[in-house]
Amino acid sequence: MGELFAREKAEVAPGAVLVPGWLDVGQQVGLLATCRAWARPPAGMRTVRTPGGGTMSAKQVGLGWHWYPYRYARHVVDGDGSPVKPFPPWLNKLATQALEAAYGSAAPTETYDIGLINFYDRSARMGMHQDKEEASDAPVISMSLGDTCVFRFGNPHSRRRPYKDIKLRSGDLFVFGGPSRMAYHGVPKVYSGSAPAELELDGRVSITLRVSGFANAGNLDRGLPESMSCEATG
Numbered sequence: 740m741g742e743l744f745a746r747e748k749a750e751v752a753p754g755a756v757l758v759p760g761w762l763d764v765g766q767q768v769g770l771l772a773t774c775r776a777w778a779r780p781p782a783g784m785r786t787v788r789t790p791g792g793g794t795m796s797a798k799q800v801g802l803g804w805h806w807y808p809y810r811y812a813r814h815v816v817d818g819d820g821s822p823v824k825p826f827p828p829w830l831n832k833l834a835t836q837a838l839e840a841a842y843g844s845a846a847p848t849e850t851y852d853i854g855l856i857n858f859y860d861r862s863a864r865m866g867m868h869q870d871k872e873e874a875s876d877a878p879v880i881s882m883s884l885g886d887t888c889v890f891r892f893g894n895p896h897s898r899r900r901p902y903k904d905i906k907l908r909s910g911d912l913f914v915f916g917g918p919s920r921m922a923y924h925g926v927p928k929v930y931s932g933s934a935p936a937e938l939e940l941d942g943r944v945s946i947t948l949r950v951s952g953f954a955n956a957g958n959l960d961r962g963l964p965e966s967m968s969c970e971a972t973g
């Protein structure tokens with residue numbers, strides 16, 4: 740759909756860059772089909788339970804490492820117990836392209852190895868939080884598919900103001916690194932029915948890519964008691 744005023748690339752905060760319309764509709768349709776395959780069991784999309792007894796309204800599936808409140812594992816330890824689906828090498832290439840699009844020539848130094856896919860129905864939200872279970876300060880890369888949302892991007896110190904509310908639409912890329920890597924962020928609203936028709940999606944899907952920095956990951960499955968194996972904290 741044409742825009743009266745083209746949305747432009749913008750630095751929302753130092754190190755946090757929005758690249759509107761980074762993925763064309765064909766790429767969005769392709770990525771969404773892949774997300775649908777990732778969502779299938781085993782190690783499929785699940786409802787995340789928080790230690791306080793609540794549930795997250797956005798449903799999740801992980802790639803490479805399984806995130807659950809508030810650490811990573813190699814298996815879906817809070818679900819069907821299956822090994823997490825692999826993080827495909829082509830996603831690391833996409834991460835490299837995303838960093839180039841956001842930051843220009845800055846060459847990525849680390850290999851991306853975590854994918855987190857969130858599905859939001861019309862009433863789902865995500866509260867303000869930091870992505871802090873990783874052991875790397877490499878930028879977090881996020882891509883949006885489907886319905887437009889309000890993405891609240893704050894500061895590294897508290898979940899309160901100052902923050903900026905930006906709209907993320909299908910195909911948008913948002914990267915936060917450097918001084919913004921630990922900024923609080925959340926999704927207070929999804930605009931139901933706003934997805935491009937080609938996606939045939941009622942809701943919003945986000946794909947976030949991260950670097951684990953778990954350099955000793957190879958050791959985790961060795962020499963640890965069974966109850967502790969396959970787990971890592973950032």
Ligand SMILES: O=C(O)CCC(=O)C(=O)O
Pocket residue numbers: 855857865870881890924925926945947
């Ligand atoms: O859905 C989004 O855009 C944000 C997801 C997010 O913050 C997360 O998975 O940690």
Ligand SMILES: [Fe+2]
Pocket residue numbers: 868869870924
């Ligand atoms: Fe996050």
